[in-house]
Amino acid sequence: MRDLDLTTLRLFVAVCEARNIARAAEQHHIVASAISKRLAQLEQQVGHTLIDRRRRGVVPTGAGEILLQHARAMLAAGDRVGRDMAAYGNGITGQVRILASVSSIAEFLPDDIAAFLQAPAHRDxxxxxxxxxxxxxxRSLREGVVPVGVCWDAADLQGLQTRSYRRDHLAIITPLSHPLARRRRCAFEDTLAFDHVGLPASTAVHTMLARAAAIIGRPVNYRAVVSTFDASMRCVRAGLGIAVVPREVAAPVAASLGVRVLPLTDGWAQRRFTVCFHDEKKLSPAARMLVEHLHQAAVLAEESQAAG
Incomplete structure (x- = not known):
């Protein structure tokens, strides 16, 4: 199969997202017949029908859905090439793209990266x-879309290399008037009698809580589902339920929000994060230095806590 043309792929993605060839043509300032011709050539090239034309528009076929996923990744990679080259032209000599879980971004990763960038040796x-x-x-690490990731070490990291990173401790967040608020610590099982404010099902915290509840044999009753820890704590303050949030996120703002922070006593509530990558030997020098910096930042933090 000949190399796929990025312009044609961009138009194919536009058609799939708009569900209409004419609308995609308007968005890209091109006539609809030109898009139709490119789509026909693309279908001939891949050997499969990619879109199903219906009275109210078009939808991708099964083969089209597969190509759509790859096309988006290829276009994103192409866009990154443009940004990286522009950054190089502006004096940036090293660039690292990193994917990170919501917990690591909410807690410690931004400060650790800022410290890395402040070092004179890393100014470029x-x-x-x-x-x-x-x-x-x-998945992005395995497919080579990004070089470095930071996530909870209980994720399926098979086939990846890792360096240990920081720890956190999940806690229950309650309103000051809640029956649990009189406690200093709390077991997760004791929270299942109350309404919860949760995170989306795709998040690591939701998966962990669902697994723990299944072992106990009781469901988690979610009264609200929000996308961030900050939103969940504000829902708790409003009395919509209790929430499971990292203590490291909640403790600094608990007083201002008027909520209580009760560390969970369950062993799984103490989490360790990891810096992961596909192959350290294939990392760029900048990425290798960042990985080492993050690992050492975690080591120093643990030594400081032990000394304290």
Whole structure:
């Protein structure tokens, strides 16, 4: 099969997203017949029908869905090439793209990366951070879309290399008037009698809580599902339920929000994060230095806590 043309792939993605050839043509300032011709050539090239034309528009076929996924990844990679070359032209001599879980971004990763960039030896390095759920992060590492990821070490990291990173401790967040608020610590089982505020099903925290509840044999009753820890704590303050949030995120703002932070006593509530990558030997010098910096930052933090 000949090399796929990025312009044609971009138009194919536009058609799939708009579900309409004419609308995609308007968006890209091209006539609809030109898009139709490119799509026909693309179908001939891959040997499969890619879109199903219906009275109210078009939808991708099974083969089209497969190509759509790859096309988006190829276009994203092409866009990154353009950004990286522009950054190089502006004096950036090293660039690292990193995918990270919401917990690591909410807790410690931004400060550790900022410390890395402040070192004189790293002043010409650029680090781009993007949030991702663990499953997406691991898939991107395996497919070579990104060089480095940071996530909870209980994720499926088979086939990847890792360096240990920081720890956190999950806690229950309650309103001050809640029956659990009188406690200093809490077992997860004791929270299942109350309504919860949760994170989306794709997140590591949701997966962990679902697994723990299944072992106990009781469900988690979610009254609200939000996308961030900050939103979940605000829902708790409003009295919509209790929430499971890393203590490291909640403790600094608990007083201002008027909530209580009760560390969970369950063993699984103490989590360790990891810096992961496909092959350390294939990392760029900038990425290798960042990985080492993050690992050492975690080592120093643990030594400081032990000394304290």
């Amino acid at each position: 390095i650029r680090v781009d951070i993007e949030e991702a759920v663990s499953s997406e992060l691991v």
